[in-house]
Amino acid sequence: MPVGYGEVKSWRAAPLGQAGDGVRADAKVLEESRDQVEAQAIPASWTGLARYVAEFRRDALVRSMTTHLEGKRQVQRALYDAETLVTDIERLVADVEGQAKAGQFEIGDDGSVTDVSEPRTFDSRWEAEEHATVRRNQAQALADDVTAILVRAAAADATIADSIPSGHVQDVDEYGTADPDVAARWAQLSDTERRAVIEQMIEELSEDSGLEMPEIVWEDESWGSNGSWSDGEPGTLRLNEGLLDDPRLLHTVAHEVRHGRQHEAVRDENDWQFPWESDPFDEHRDDGITADQANSWEDNFENYQDPDDPGVSYEDYFTQPVEDDARDAGREYLDGLTEAEIDRLLEEAR
Amino acid sequence: MTVFQVVPSDMTAASHAVSAAGEGARGHGSSSHLSTAGSAIPGATSVGLLSDLGTSWDDEVDAWADSAASYASSLAAAGEDAAGTDAGVGQGFNGLLGLLPGSG
Numbered sequence: 001m002p003v004g005y006g007e008v009k010s011w012r013a014a015p016l017g018q019a020g021d022g023v024r025a026d027a028k029v030l031e032e033s034r035d036q037v038e039a040q041a042i043p044a045s046w047t048g049l050a051r052y053v054a055e056f057r058r059d060a061l062v063r064s065m066t067t068h069l070e071g072k073r074q075v076q077r078a079l080y081d082a083e084t085l086v087t088d089i090e091r092l093v094a095d096v097e098g099q100a101k102a103g104q105f106e107i108g109d110d111g112s113v114t115d116v117s118e119p120r121t122f123d124s125r126w127e128a129e130e131h132a133t134v135r136r137n138q139a140q141a142l143a144d145d146v147t148a149i150l151v152r153a154a155a156a157d158a159t160i161a162d163s164i165p166s167g168h169v170q171d172v173d174e175y176g177t178a179d180p181d182v183a184a185r186w187a188q189l190s191d192t193e194r195r196a197v198i199e200q201m202i203e204e205l206s207e208d209s210g211l212e213m214p215e216i217v218w219e220d221e222s223w224g225s226n227g228s229w230s231d232g233e234p235g236t237l238r239l240n241e242g243l244l245d246d247p248r249l250l251h252t253v254a255h256e257v258r259h260g261r262q263h264e265a266v267r268d269e270n271d272w273q274f275p276w277e278s279d280p281f282d283e284h285r286d287d288g289i290t291a292d293q294a295n296s297w298e299d300n301f302e303n304y305q306d307p308d309d310p311g312v313s314y315e316d317y318f319t320q321p322v323e324d325d326a327r328d329a330g331r332e333y334l335d336g337l338t339e340a341e342i343d344r345l346l347e348e349a350r
Numbered sequence: 351m352t353v354f355q356v357v358p359s360d361m362t363a364a365s366h367a368v369s370a371a372g373e374g375a376r377g378h379g380s381s382s383h384l385s386t387a388g389s390a391i392p393g394a395t396s397v398g399l400l401s402d403l404g405t406s407w408d409d410e411v412d413a414w415a416d417s418a419a420s421y422a423s424s425l426a427a428a429g430e431d432a433a434g435t436d437a438g439v440g441q442g443f444n445g446l447l448g449l450l451p452g453s454g
Contacts, residue, residue: 007394008393026379036368037367040371043363046355046361047355048354072407075403160394164400167406169403171402
């Protein structure tokens with residue numbers, strides 16, 4: 001979930017820079033260790049078959065440390081980039097808090113702006129209305145500044161998340177991460193605009209998947225799930241509106257539409273045609289889906305592991321073929337999404 | 351036919367170098383630095399990711415150091431084996447015609 005103003009105002013840039021320095025220092029030590037292994041692990045005087053085996057092991061050591069160092073450098077750069085963004089945030093928070101105090105406003109932890117000035121009396125109704133307008137505009141300007149801060153916070157957070165190398169954090173490996181520009185753009189949009197982007201995205205993904213446009217149901221934030229797909233003609237895609245401010249919801253959308261495609265592929269694989277008729281499964285085959293895959297999805301749907309059922313573990317749910325495949329689709333979508341694509345979807349939706 | 355050459359002192363030196371490289375790497379997984387970074391941005395999604403990454407990096411560096419230690423041991427053992435085999439063969443030739451101490 002995106003972070004709120006109450007927490008962002010306590011963010012500090014300096015520790016990010018210190019952490020970047022620390023990671024860089026560790027990388028330097030590890031690089032020396034790797035170079036020492038590379039240069040000295042095989043004595044020049046050593047010949048024979050065993051030397052080749054040793055070279056294989058040395059190369060594996062060097063390779064694995066090189067990969068580790070690449071990850072460290074990636075994270076180190078992200079920490080420095082985030083430091084710059086958070087330096088901006090610290091300055092902007094000080095500015096906006098100073099302006100709020102001077103103007104007798106209070107900014108709540110949720111970013112809302114409240115007028116806390118003493119009530120005044122006015123000689124005329126016109127004067128009262130004029131004053132109210134000025135105060136409203138001042139409050140709106142402060143609220144806009146808070147939004148600008150939250151946009152930078154989303155970018156800083158995504159900068160770090162996006163730098164996490166693969167193979168270390170399951171959440172990143174399985175669900176993907178939003179590009180910092182995508183996270184920042186998403187933070188700028190209103191909930192109405194986010195819905196419009198998502199609904200356009202669903203329309204386009206459905207069309208690409210050979211699906212009829214599903215019915216979209218926005219569930220209340222108390223709903224216990226991020227999203228779900230119910231098969232039908234058309235299918236029904238449920239999404240949690242409480243997650244609208246989190247770009248991870250875009251993974252969920254692509255994930256759920258993929259479930260629709262899985263059902264469609266199963267139907268088309270089971271479809272019978274005369275030899276002169278076209279095979280509806282061709283469109284899935286063209287997109288890299290095999291008949292074996294469709295058959296395994298069919299078996300899986302018939303024996304779906306619902307984590308709400310007694311005796312079904314989260315692991316059972318998580319690792320079943322249809323969920324694994326849908327997560328791949330969601331991750332690929334989120335990882336590949338650009339700010340320009342969000343703007344295009346928004347434009348198409350208008 | 352296999353031709354091989356082992357200089358035991360070179361093997362020992364290489365073994366020490368790799369062992370030192372592995373030991374030098376230990377403790378540089380960076381989890382403490384990533385934890386520092388996380389403490390600077392409370393509430394951010396990346397805090398948990400940095401924590402998981404730190405744990406994984408620490409484990410990875412430790413595993414690398416263990417592999418380096420294992421490699422160093424293999425290297426030292428190969429040098430010792432070669433020296434031992436050479437001495438054993440020497441004994442088998444009746445102390446190299448009485449030249450090796452204790453033969454004869």
